[in-house]
Amino acid sequence: MTTINARTTEKEIAHLVRRVGFGGSKEEIDFLSNKSYEESVDYLIDNLDENPVPVDLLRRYQIDLSDVRSVFSSGSYWMYRMAHSKFPFEDKVALFWHRVFATGQNKLIQGKVMTSQIEMFRKNGLGSFENLLIELSKDPAMIMWLDNQDNHKENINENYGREILELFSMGVGNYSEEDIKECSRAFTGWTVENMPYMAIKMRNNTARPFGYVAWQFKFDENDHDYGTKEFLGEKGNFNGEDIVRIICKQKATANFLARHIYHFFIKDELPVPQWPHKEPIDPNAIEFITESYFKNGYNIKEILRDLFKSEHFRSEEIYNKRIKSPSELVVNSVRLSGGFDIPSEEVYQATISSGLMGQPLLNPTSVEGWQGGEEWINTGSVMQRINFCSDVLGNPEKILVQNIFNKTPDKENILNICCDELGYIELHSSTKEALNDYIQEDEFKINKEFISILIKLIVSSREYQMV
């Protein structure tokens, strides 16, 4: 049984805010440390920041963030929000769903519909998984991404019917090929308004004559197969909503979702294609999440609340054991540096950097999304990661360097002060020793220039790459 303390250690809160959001500043962590751990979890997930960024200013000054056509402008629009939200849990969860329900602008061409999909994740991503899957099936970006506009009652296209089972809910091995066909039949007629023209504009990659028209869901009853279907052992005149209802009550769905949640919030799991063949890393944790899924009526927020308060999440064994995804790294760094100015070109650089590190927002490489884990690290991405963090956090014009300088540090405490300001980052003893040796050198002075250098060295460490 967990003892509830009136106060929580900075170390545990730092872990919590790294995983629930995008890391915290010293000020944020100190504030939460005065609450019990459970209160902190509730505080972080029950509060929302409806308008973290003044959208009118963005649209006026950075006009490509108004028509959000390109991958960089739509990605930057989201980047602003993640970097500025006071309560970023909603966006962290949207990022989670973006990885699970990977949809990419490289095929869709226009960014507006991807921005709208993220908005949909924000709106529905913490409610019932059943509702989320229905909204996902109606999402215009998903429809066009997986060709459901070509899924007709007389001639089914199985792409979405297959992926909703394989990648979005149950996983391979828990349904038959016949189930895929029947599932696809149920989703016939789920299309977008003005489909022929919208589809050809996408195919021809053209914004002519007057820019892109954002897509809207349409149920075409004339193209829907109203016949009887047999799906996962049940029989009826099923529509897409019925299919999702049947999917959500399967234990395989709960297990599959649990493994994704574990992978994103607890510890790097095996690549998804191996899941049908390999046991989870921590079967007890998967069972815990699975039980929570049914206990909470598929409600994602309550499942995560259970998880964050559980020993599976609180165990020190998982602290700093995941490699930060590029977007986590970028957003964490930007937040610690004080955020973006508005208007600013920095946001584009941050968005591009995330892409160069291997995670272009709103443009995953395939329908399977990003595997993550060690795949985030290679010789090229490491350089990108270090350079970006050094540039952003070591910038003497930004608030971080100024804050540290204002604390009038000396050679004895400057390393601790820097680590605390970076969100109570814990350095390995060998890293500390090397940095302290450098600090003790005569050439090292206590001024903004050397504080900047020290920060650059800290964020270049392996420790800063972990979450």
Place this chain on the structure above:
Amino acid sequence: MKQLFENTKINYSHTVGFTADVGGRGFHLPRDIALNSENKLFVVSRSGAFHTAGLRITICDIKNNYFSEFSKFGKNPGELYWPCSIAFDSIDNVYVTDEYTNLISIFDKDGNYIDRWGIKGKKEGEINFPSGIAIDDKDQIFITDNMNDRIQIFSKDGEYIHSWGKEGSGNGEFDKPWGIKIYDETVLVADWRNDRIQIFDKEGNFLDKFGVSGTNEEELFRPSDVAIDKNNFYYVCDWGNQKVKIFDEKFNYCGYLRGESELSEWAKEYLDANIDEKKARESFNPVIKVDDVESHEESARIESYFWDPTSVLVDKDQNLLVLDSNRNRVQIFEIG
């Protein structure tokens, strides 16, 4: 056709424009329009932060004639970075504000670069984010000094003359002003974040104001520009509400335009050359019932509506020109 008052109607006429994001006949994310003394229409395309190839100033007219284009993305003389507004002096030289470089660039009527001036700062004569520009009959340059929340007046050569305004919501105060127009001796300013139009004399004395903040029909939300016709009707570019709102000379609300664009001549020629798109467009229903009430989203889904209208003007023939920024076109209405 909208009936404004007895004997006054406004009717959609036609559209000029086309999406051309790498230059050529058309526009890309245009910010402002202006007509010179020869009735040539100059359109300032800002283009995107990463897709800068579409930045230029296009010279055309409202009869779909395309003449030429000039300038490009950059910081060198003759280049523009974040161009915002455009105006002409008495000999049709072209003045363009640049919000990023804080420079006012000057070109001749054919687009040949002449000069530029401007210093970033807060002091008198310094500029921070010049947005709107207007030039009076004495060739005095009026600029909405956006981030300094004031109006500044310069000579043609950039010599400071005077200024007025400060941050705030009182009379004569501003919150991120944008468009500016001069009619005879009065200066109209789109006081963007105060959701109103303010009217001054040229010395900066406050004369009047109108506009109620909000998203309801008679209200304004982030107006970007204003124009007046010969009967003293005001046409407010209600950027945030994606409409043009019309008021009479006593500031009584008369109605709004939502946009009703049809294909421009340039667009028709494009479709004639791309038969697959033309054929698919035959079944295209531009005005669908949108399941989202937010006006920006509605505009994104309905091609004929204004999507981020930024600039309005009334020409000598009493045509209302509305720059439909995200749709890369100018919608033209006849005021009858």
